[in-house]
Amino acid sequence: MTATIIAIDAMGGDHGPSVTVPASLDVLAKYPHLQLVLVGEESVLKSILSTHSYDKTRLTIQPASQSVAMDEDPANALRFKKDSSMRVAINLVKEGAAGACVSAGNTGALMATSRFVLKMLPGIDRPAIVSQFPTTQTNKNVRMLDLGANVDSTPESLVQFAIMGSVLASLVDNIARPTVCLLNIGEEEIKGNEQVKNAAQQLSQLSSINYAGYVEGDGVFAAKADVVVCDGFVGNVALKTTEGVAVMITTLLKEAFKRNAWTKCIGLLAKPILKTFANRLDPSKYNGACFIGLQGIVIKSHGGARRAAFANAILEAIKNVEKNIPDRIRDEVEKLLKLSSPKSE
Numbered sequence: 001m002t003a004t005i006i007a008i009d010a011m012g013g014d015h016g017p018s019v020t021v022p023a024s025l026d027v028l029a030k031y032p033h034l035q036l037v038l039v040g041e042e043s044v045l046k047s048i049l050s051t052h053s054y055d056k057t058r059l060t061i062q063p064a065s066q067s068v069a070m071d072e073d074p075a076n077a078l079r080f081k082k083d084s085s086m087r088v089a090i091n092l093v094k095e096g097a098a099g100a101c102v103s104a105g106n107t108g109a110l111m112a113t114s115r116f117v118l119k120m121l122p123g124i125d126r127p128a129i130v131s132q133f134p135t136t137q138t139n140k141n142v143r144m145l146d147l148g149a150n151v152d153s154t155p156e157s158l159v160q161f162a163i164m165g166s167v168l169a170s171l172v173d174n175i176a177r178p179t180v181c182l183l184n185i186g187e188e189e190i191k192g193n194e195q196v197k198n199a200a201q202q203l204s205q206l207s208s209i210n211y212a213g214y215v216e217g218d219g220v221f222a223a224k225a226d227v228v229v230c231d232g233f234v235g236n237v238a239l240k241t242t243e244g245v246a247v248m249i250t251t252l253l254k255e256a257f258k259r260n261a262w263t264k265c266i267g268l269l270a271k272p273i274l275k276t277f278a279n280r281l282d283p284s285k286y287n288g289a290c291f292i293g294l295q296g297i298v299i300k301s302h303g304g305a306r307r308a309a310f311a312n313a314i315l316e317a318i319k320n321v322e323k324n325i326p327d328r329i330r331d332e333v334e335k336l337l338k339l340s341s342p343k344s345e
Contacts (some may be wrong), residue, residue, distance in 0.1 A: 100297035148236035155198035166304025288316030
């Protein structure tokens with residue numbers, strides 16, 4: 001099997017190498033065909049690695065003298081941090097030395113740098129951030145985009161997001177014909193703003209997209225669609241709200257079972273069920289958002305991700321590389337936007 005090479009922005013995120021390095025070693029141990037390149041301050045990375053045992057033929061260090069702060073202005077990072085761990089990792093993807101970059105760093109800087117270095121795929125105007133959400137159906141998740149790359153989006157951009165999301169769900173999630181819906185304030189055709197209505201009209205004319213109409217916020221988690229499309233403002237609010245609700249529910253349950261001796265006993269009896277419940281809602285399981293639409297693969301981990309969560313972001317990168325997502329999207333966009341014929345009346 002051909003080796004899959006992933007570049008890791010080891011200095012990015014709230015926790016930096018203390019999380020990115022151990023997480024990288026965890027994934028490296030599980031995938032014999034995987035090779036990782038840790039990008040960052042060489043002395044720091046060597047110091048952490050010295051306390052671990054690993055296959056040195058499959059893990060290398062690419063020195064980088066700078067790092068991008070989590071609150072740094074994206075334009076400043078793009079202009080003055082050309083030797084940052086983030087920029088060097090993305091450069092490795094551009095040069096073909098790595099199949100993907102994974103970073104928990106500054107989202108704005110990562111997006112700006114990725115777009116500048118890798119450029120957009122032909123036919124795609126803007127990149128989008130796409131990630132998974134849990135649903136009420138066991139072993140079924142939904143992918144939503146855009147989750148914050150674009151504060152506002154044109155109807156044409158929403159159509160492009162739908163195409164890219166459909167390709168991703170088909171290849172990575174193994175769904176033969178993914179159901180695509182637009183997120184809206186109602187399911188009726190008369191609902192929504194002109195932007196959403198226009199996008200809906202365009203999607204309904206694409207015979208190769210399994211467009212199924214509008215879905216409301218509660219329908220996202222009811223598995224009414226495989227792919228949910230929205231602009232970045234709405235998507236980011238939905239993402240952060242979902243994460244907040246998951247934390248709130250978990251916190252309230254813990255408080256309820258610790259209230260007194262009786263509730264503690266009930267909690268012990270219900271522990272297996274609660275563990276399964278918490279596992280379904282655990283945000284770390286869904287960590288690893290793809291910057292889709294670029295001529296290269298960039299995976300964004302949550303800035304506060306811990307070891308297991310960052311490892312999941314690396315796993316998402318592996319899937320995208322093995323499925324050759326950018327090239328498949330390029331092919332699909334060309335086919336759908338240039339060759340697809342409208343549905344018959």
